[in-house]
Amino acid sequence: xxxxxxxLPTLSVQEGDNSIINCAxxxxxxxxxxxxxxxxxxxxxxxxxxxxxxxxxxxxxVTVLLNKTVKHLSLQIAATQPGDSAVYxxxxxxxxxxxxxxxxxxxxxxxxx
Amino acid sequence: GAGVSQSPxxxxxxxxxxxxxxxxxxxxxxxxxxxxxxxxxxxxFLIYFQGNSAPDKSGLPSDRFSAERxxxxxxxxxxxxxxxxxxxxxxxxxSLRVESSYEQYFGPGTRLTVT
Numbered sequence: 001x002x003x004x005x006x007x008l009p010t011l012s013v014q015e016g017d018n019s020i021i022n023c024a025x026x027x028x029x030x031x032x033x034x035x036x037x038x039x040x041x042x043x044x045x046x047x048x049x050x051x052x053x054x055x056x057x058x059x060x061x062v063t064v065l066l067n068k069t070v071k072h073l074s075l076q077i078a079a080t081q082p083g084d085s086a087v088y089x090x091x092x093x094x095x096x097x098x099x100x101x102x103x104x105x106x107x108x109x110x111x112x113x
Numbered sequence: 114g115a116g117v118s119q120s121p122x123x124x125x126x127x128x129x130x131x132x133x134x135x136x137x138x139x140x141x142x143x144x145x146x147x148x149x150x151x152x153x154x155x156x157x158f159l160i161y162f163q164g165n166s167a168p169d170k171s172g173l174p175s176d177r178f179s180a181e182r183x184x185x186x187x188x189x190x191x192x193x194x195x196x197x198x199x200x201x202x203x204x205x206x207x208s209l210r211v212e213s214s215y216e217q218y219f220g221p222g223t224r225l226t227v228t
Contacts, residue, residue, distance in 0.1 A: 032215050043117070043204050043219030044156070089155055093215065100169055101146075101214065103155040 010108045013084075019077040021107050023090035026071060030092040034101070035064060035075045039086045047075070047088075077109075085111045115139070117220035119205050125226045126195055134190040134223045138207030145188050146206040146217060147180055156204065162188060163211045195227045 013019045025033070032051045036044035048059045050066050050073075057064050063076040073090055087106040094100055118137045126132050138145045147159040158172040162182045173179070177196075182188040192199055202224050206217035 034215050041221070043206070043221050045219070046216050049215040091156075100158055100161065100172070101156075101217070102158065103148075105155045 009105070010110065012110045012112060013080045015080060015082060015111055015113050017080055019075075019080045019084065019109060021075045021077075021088050021090075021109065023073040023075075023104055024071060025073060025090075025092050027092060027094055027102075028068070028071065030094060032093050033064070033066065033073050034091045034093075035062075036089045036091060036103075037084075037086045038089065038106070044089060080109075080111050082111050082113070085109055117205055117207055117218055119203075119220040119223050121223060122221065123224045123226075125228060128197060128227055129194055131191065131193045132195055132225065134192075134203050134205075134225070136188045136190070136205030136207075136220060138186065138188070138205070139218055140186075142207035142209055142218075143185060144208045144211040144214060145182060146208075146214070147188070147190050148204040148206065149174075150202045150204055150222070152201075159190070161211065161214075192225075195225075197227045200225055200227045 032049055034049040035047040037047050038044040048062050048064050050057045050064045055066055061078045065074045087108050089103050089106045091101040091103045120135045144163055146161040148156040150156050160167050160170050160180050164185050165182050177193045180190045202222040204219055204222045206219040208214050208217045
């Protein structure tokens with residue numbers, strides 16, 4: 001069935017390096033995609049979103065890339081900091097219902113000094 | 114301003130009992146969402162509200178689960194005859210309106226443990 005999934009369950013990154021978190025999706029009808037960050041014991045926090053008619057969007061230290069040809073989404077974090085340690089989820093709106101997001105399983109990012 | 118709040122933060126209940134989980138969305142947000150997150154897993158969509166109505170209830174796992182929202186603000190998720198598989202963190206989120214569901218603000222969650 002349709003699904004959103006992540007390639008790597010755990011990503012270890014050295015402080016100051018760039019992080020790349022990947023996500024595969026299979027629903028070509030999705031209108032937009034979102035990245036969330038979840039720190040231990042907290043609810044997810046919105047990072048950045050991208051519409052299906054875009055290829056790239058930049059925020060503060062983060063860039064989301066969307067490759068519709070291969071149905072791939074990535075989140076790039078520049079100059080990774082200890083505070084970036086968290087679980088990162090991609091999510092997609094399935095296009096058939098506003099408000100209904102489907103989340104991937106998540107990637108644990110561990111920033112090492 | 115105040116974010117999304119949920120209560121209780123933790124709930125331990127015996128199998129077969131009913132529980133009510135409460136969500137207070139951000140003031141002025143018309144859309145409200147409920148999710149369930151099992152240990153080490155992603156978020157499972159349960160239901161969303163636009164105002165007081167729930168257009169999509171397809172995510173509710175069984176008829177033991179129900180949710181309501183009154184006054185376009187507070188929402189309650191009720192689980193009847195709880196089972197051990199209901200143990201999870203229940204997250205609530207809100208957005209300004211459902212058309213801006215791409216930017217949902219989450220509460221801290223209620224950790225439910227069914228013994």
